[in-house]
Amino acid sequence: MRALLPAMVLAGCATLPPAPTTLAENVTARGETEPVGTAAADAADDPAIWRNAANPEASLIIATDKKSGLWVYGLDGRRRDFVQAGRVNNVDLREHGGRIVVAASDRTDMANAKLALFTLDGATGKLMPAGTRAAGAGEAYGLCLGIVEAKLYAFVVLKDGTIRQIDPADGAVVRTMKLATQSEGCVVDDRTATLFVAEEDVGIWRFDARPGGNTTPVPVAKVDGRTLVADVEGLAIAANGADGGWLVASSQGDNAYQLFRLPDLSPAGRFRVVAGRYGATSETDGIEVTLGNVGPAFPGGLMVVQDGDNAPAAQNFKLLAWDDVKAALGL
Incomplete structure (x- = not known):
């Protein structure tokens, strides 16, 4: 059931039925x-990318199997490691304090959210568990990391739209924010200290990510049946320069991906992944983008998207060259 938007945003924002195409x-x-x-199940969900600046071909992808744990893949798509971690749903990473910190939303206990922490060894591709942090009552769903004012924070999005900003060092809940209905996808633009969150049937919102910042959500884009078709799922930042680039969203309802220009957040085009050597994508949940050299196949950047139907095999993740996206959209 679609929820009502706050009165200040509701006028003129009625959701339209999706167009046939x-x-x-x-x-x-x-x-x-x-x-x-995990075969024969909705299991793959969210990816993160570690770009190896010293050796781009050795970059790694970390991805969730939300029934059992975390996978590490090379750019060749082959499995490098697996950590049994329970029902981890979303994943993100940052290099901070001399370590590659990986975090995931842990919904193993549906009534009590947890933040699961790991470190990634970039040389071996191995993940090492680094403990969990309580994230309060509720079902952990979305998760993103951000470096804000030189400090690492985790943003855990509960299924009911509650967002808790957590200090992973000690598990302290720094502050709480709220959207009205089911939310999941989120991403932090470290450059501008902006948190973006996807409220699945309503649209994308932004928050001030600073621990002392305003907790009032500001609308970015609504689910309108054209630009975004419910559910709006994964979010990613394709960062280019001091504050430029694109916010990318998974428009799950029509198997597409929508770009918004940064910093003004105007629509910048949309695309689908169609059948080729590696197949099309559909019903995408999580996405991630990193720009820069990510090896010979991805010289201008890499986008990783979850594929909800990889039949006859279990779900997986497709790898896109950002150069191909830019060429298709004339960016």
């Missing part, structure tokens, strides 16, 4: 991961 350009994948370990 919404406009989008076509892109084909340049690679894919091996399937996650």
Whole structure:
């Protein structure tokens, strides 16, 4: 059931039914991961990318199997490691304090959210558990990390739209924010200290990510049946320069991906991943983008998207060259 928007935003924002076919350009994948370990289930969910600046070909992808744990993949799509971690749903990472910190939303206990922490060894591709932090009552769902005012924070999005900003060092809940209905996807633009959150049937919102910042959500884009078709799912930042680039969203309802220009957040085009050597994508949950050299196949950047239907195999993740996305959209 669709929830009401706050009165200040409701006027003129009624959700329209999705068009039979919404406009989008076509892109084909340049690679894919091996399937996650859980077969015949909705299991793959969210990816994160560690770009190896010293050796881009050795960059790694960390991805959730939300029935059992975390996978590490190389750019060739092959499995490098697996950590049994329970029902981890979303994943993100940051290099901070001399470590590659990986965090995931842990919904193993549906009534009590947890933040699961790991460190990634970039040389071996191994994940090492680093404990959990309580994230309060409720079902852990979305998760993103941000470095704000030189400090690392985790943002845990509960299924009911509650967002808790947590200090992973000690588990302290720094502050709480709220959206009205089911929310999941989130991303932090470290450059501008902005948190973006996807309220699935309503649209994308932004918050001040600073611990002392305003907790009032500001609308970015609504689910309108054209630009975004419910559910709006994964979010990613394709950072270019001091504050430029694009916010990217998974428009799950029509199997497309929508771009918004940064910093003004105007629509910048949309695309679908169509059948090629590695197949099309559909019903995408999580996405991630990193720009810069990510090896010979991805010289201008890499986008990783979850594929909800990789039949006859289990779900997996498709790898896109950002150069292909830019060419398709004329960016």
